[in-house]
Amino acid sequence: MTWISLAILALVFATSGIQRVTGSGFGLILSPFVVLLIGAHEGVMLANFLSIFAPIFIMWRTWRLIDWPRLAWILIPALAIMPPAAWVSVHAPEGALYVTVGSLVIFGIMVSLVIHRIRLTVDGPLTRTVTGAAVGAGTVLAAVGAPATAIYTVLSRWSIPVMIATVQPLWLVVSLVSFGSKWAIDAGQLPDLPWWAWLGSVGAIIGGMYAGEWVQRHMNEFALRRAVTVVALLGGVLALAMGIQALAG
DSSP states (O other): HHHHHHHHHHHHHHHHHHHHHHHHHHHHHHHHHHHHHHHHHHHHHHHHHHHHHHHHHHHHGGGGOOOOOHHHHHHHHHHHHHHOOOHHHSSSSSHHHHHHHOOOOOOHHHHHGGGOOOOOOOOOOHHHHHOOOOOOOOHHHHHHHHHHHHHHHHHHOOOHHHHHHHHHHHHHHHHHHHHHHHHHHHHHGOOOOOHHHHHHHHHHHHHHHHHHHHHHHOOHHHHHHHHHHOOOHHHHHHHHHHHHHHHHH
């Protein structure tokens, strides 16, 4: 368990740095790898728990840019769908959750690679409601809500600085509700990690945020995004393969 805990700390450090640079991607990168390390149910729970803390360190710096009305439109449907999604997550076979995590990660990456070519502008109550529902379901089932906001950002032509600011309280609330609702249904899904791994994970988030700020000043953003895409895709493919193997077996 010691080497697994150390691997988790390294993953958390890296993904929090990515979150600081890009504004999202914490769950997208972290979820498939912690799922592979400690299992589907426990891995998603851990990713949900840590996703509560990651946005805080960005949100306090971007508070003035938050688009509160748009946040409400996305957050309310997300919260509405989360309780039934939590029940499904708790009772679903582990193989099915592996497949869900892997599929959502791969889908999110594929969308991010092609959606920037879309020239159509789509926004409004229905678009925001669907986005919120997708964020809520994706966060509960796989700790992956970023694909939905990425699609919405492109379709609505949402300002990137405002988007980055607005999704931080979104991730904070949906991760907190996801973790709490699943823990209330089945507390046994909480990962069995040593105390220092829990405390160290929060410390790794803080350290990763400062590292991310350094990267922003010294590394080409395009190169960073390409590296992130490759790593996330690898994790998604591995999780999908394990899920298919578990379901077939």
